[in-house]
Amino acid sequence: MTRYLGRRAVELVIVFLGVTLIVFLMVFALPGDPIAALGGDRPLPANVIAELRGRYHLDEPVLQQYLRYLGGLFTGDLGTTFQGQSVADRMSSRWPVTITLALTAWGIEVVLGVLLGLFAGLRKGRFGDRLVLAGTILATSVPVFVVAVTAQLVLGVRLGWFPVAGTADGWPSGYLLPATVVAIFGLASVTRLMRGSVIDTLNSDFVRTLRAKGLRERRVVGVHVMRNSALPVMTYLAIDLGYLLGGTVVVEGVFNLPGVGQLLFQAIRTHEGPTVVGVSTALILIFLLTNLVVDLLSSVLDPRIRHE
Structure with a gap:
């Protein structure tokens, strides 16, 4: 069972990194500037756009942004919205x-x-x-x-x-x-x-x-x-x-x-990238952990199943 848990943990980490990378690239690597979209019908001044892009690290290469995001996950940080709110705090009430x-x-x-x-x-x-x-x-x-x-x-x-x-x-x-x-x-x-x-x-x-x-x-x-x-x-x-x-x-x-689903729905509609990535990451974690629990409980429900 120990070997099985170790193998499954490695598989979950690989899947998590792969899926979150795909989501991150789909949100931040596609054409379009989410900072410029914050102004709506009134375009933001160039210096304001540059300041906000630097504050949210959008001026860095996308892979570097992803690595920075992964580093924050280890401390429980799911990111910060473009309005300065914590994504985790927005999710907690929902x-x-x-x-x-x-x-x-x-x-x-x-x-x-x-x-x-x-x-x-x-x-x-x-x-x-x-x-x-x-x-x-x-x-x-x-x-x-x-x-x-x-x-x-x-x-x-x-x-x-x-x-x-x-x-x-x-x-x-x-x-x-x-x-x-x-x-x-x-x-x-x-x-x-x-x-x-x-x-x-x-x-x-x-x-x-x-x-x-x-x-x-x-x-x-x-x-x-x-x-x-x-x-x-x-x-x-x-x-x-x-x-x-x-x-x-x-x-x-x-x-x-x-709920969290409505938060994700609104974030997609308003191009709120950090919220989309943060909510998606939380849902991915829940799904992967659920799969792991199911695999472990299957041997309890049916003694014929042996993971070794």
């Missing part, structure tokens, strides 16, 4: 909203995805199975912003069942609708994955043996089939939690939720 939204969506995926997948797997080829499969195809065929705007208009504005925007109503009413929109796409994947895993498990020799011994069907399904079908689903769900934390940008923008 994390609770994003985490609450992501965990609510994740809970919806876990409960509904596992139940629908189990329901479809136990009724393979029947009407209920085909209905669930059709629903998952429909859910993954519609873009997320279309689902978000439609849900907001129908369920929020016309029917008044949920708040239209913001988090003033708190949890759960203020988060349930946007969380459902976020969860729809992961829910479809969880359902199909659980269905396939249940079907494979039901066709296993040990299940036929349990039934031949006279074990009740409820215990066969509720204990043995569920446990052996859970590993691929739980692995996906654990990784998907990292996606949810970084994939709420569009939904937070549509529902005007003051």
